Amino acid sequence: MDQPYPISNAYPTREESPPCCVRRLVGQLNTLCRRKHAPRHVYHRLPQTSEERRDASLTERPVDVTKLTPSDIAAAEEKGKTVLYLAYGSNLCNETFRGVRGIKPLSQINVLVPTLRLTFDLPGIPYTEPCFANSALRDPESDPPAPPSEEEDEQPRKPGYHKDRWHKGMVGCVYEVTPTDYAHIIATEGGGSSYQDITVDCFPLPTSADTVPSVPTTHPFKAHTLFASTSSSQPRPRRPDPSYAQPSPRYLKLITDGATELNLPKEYREYLNDIRTYTITTRRQQLGKGIFMGLWFPVLIMLFGLGKPLRDREGRVPKWLGVLLGWVFSGMWWSYDGGFKGVFGDGERTEGCDGEGERVGGAWREGMEKGEAEAEAVRLV
Structure with missing residues (x-):
């Protein structure tokens, strides 16, 4: 068909x-x-x-x-x-x-x-x-x-x-x-x-x-x-x-x-x-955010700023700069996966939440509304 x-x-x-x-x-x-x-x-x-x-x-x-x-x-x-x-x-x-x-x-x-x-x-x-x-x-x-089939549904x-x-x-x-x-x-x-x-x-x-x-x-x-x-x-x-x-x-x-x-x-x-949004819920995540931004954001802004005067008429940056940006961006995520996440906590998803956005254990009770969760996050940080 x-x-x-x-x-x-x-x-x-x-x-x-x-x-x-x-x-x-x-x-x-x-x-x-x-x-x-x-x-x-x-x-x-x-x-x-x-x-x-x-x-x-x-x-x-x-x-x-x-x-x-x-x-x-x-x-x-x-x-x-x-x-x-x-x-x-x-x-x-x-x-x-x-x-x-x-x-x-x-x-x-x-x-x-x-x-x-x-x-x-x-x-x-x-x-x-x-x-x-x-x-x-x-x-x-x-x-x-x-x-799902009847067997999977069970x-x-x-x-x-x-x-x-x-x-x-x-x-x-x-x-x-x-x-x-x-x-x-x-x-x-x-x-x-x-x-x-x-x-x-x-x-x-x-x-x-x-x-x-x-x-x-x-x-x-x-x-x-x-x-x-x-x-x-x-x-x-x-x-x-x-x-x-x-x-x-x-x-x-x-x-x-x-x-x-x-x-x-x-x-x-x-x-x-x-759709659930990312919320920092611990002090160590807040600390990790500050260190991570202080380390990587100036580098990204500097390289992107360097590209502005080098763009051609179609807005394309030179190939070498594009490759460099790619390596820096990959390095940023490598540092997060290899160090920051383990030390400072999750930087992609609200920590301690399952697919429903509910706390799996700890400060949030099951079924907590989104607004209450955000209020709890503010209190923690």
Whole structure:
């Protein structure tokens, strides 16, 4: 039987290369810091992307971001062309996408993308920003997984992570942007060196919908998004359990704020709000955070700052600097796994919590609410 949402063979194998990881990492941290100190701005809702523009997207093909030149962008601008870009994660937040990044979308529409799923497997910085949002391919035929057999059902099973409990594909927003703005998005998402542009089938979601359909019935259109390409020649920090790390409360708030601003379906917003965040619960973790940040953050900022004057017109850093950044980033995680975690405690997941976010033993009672847990963490530190 044919799949209702075929996954293109042109999609690259998903493996994040180090320069991409570090650029996105520092970019995310800059976004968080600027958002914290910047006055809150109210952004008006954009008009819905026209059906005519959505239909025209069906013939569009992926763009080779490594060969995109300023003359290509200028020519596209002169012809009045636009790009439909799929935003997810922190890019759902207006303060991030339209404020910090300075993107000026022309229109927008909320969508469901059955062939992609939201993940939180992009490593960040232990104790501070453990992980960031990412995307992965999804096969609608095998997600959700088949129910367990009668024999398996009788055996006790540990609940999965909250972030992995969504099985309806990626929910996001497609923005219509100018070619110049799309080139800026490419540069800020990794400089084009570690990402490929792909097109995915997007299904419009009804306005003010409460639930997300398991099988969408609206007419699909194509949108561009950036997907991590294979890079096996450079080191990369790979976590043993990609779903283990929890996002920081500050980072997750970017996503939940964006989902509210865009009025994404209530069911999806509830899923996002149920994701557990990383909380420091002991004094030794707090001490470890201070030492870790004092050791590694200046190095990352120095190297990333060095890359700014060395970027080319497409925002790419020299290959040697990308390799160096990758080694430093890998060394940072090696020092955490080999020393900091054992001495100072967990810097990726709230210590002492199972998959439900409940204390397995010690200060928190079983079933403690999230707010009470955070209050207990404040008391401890």
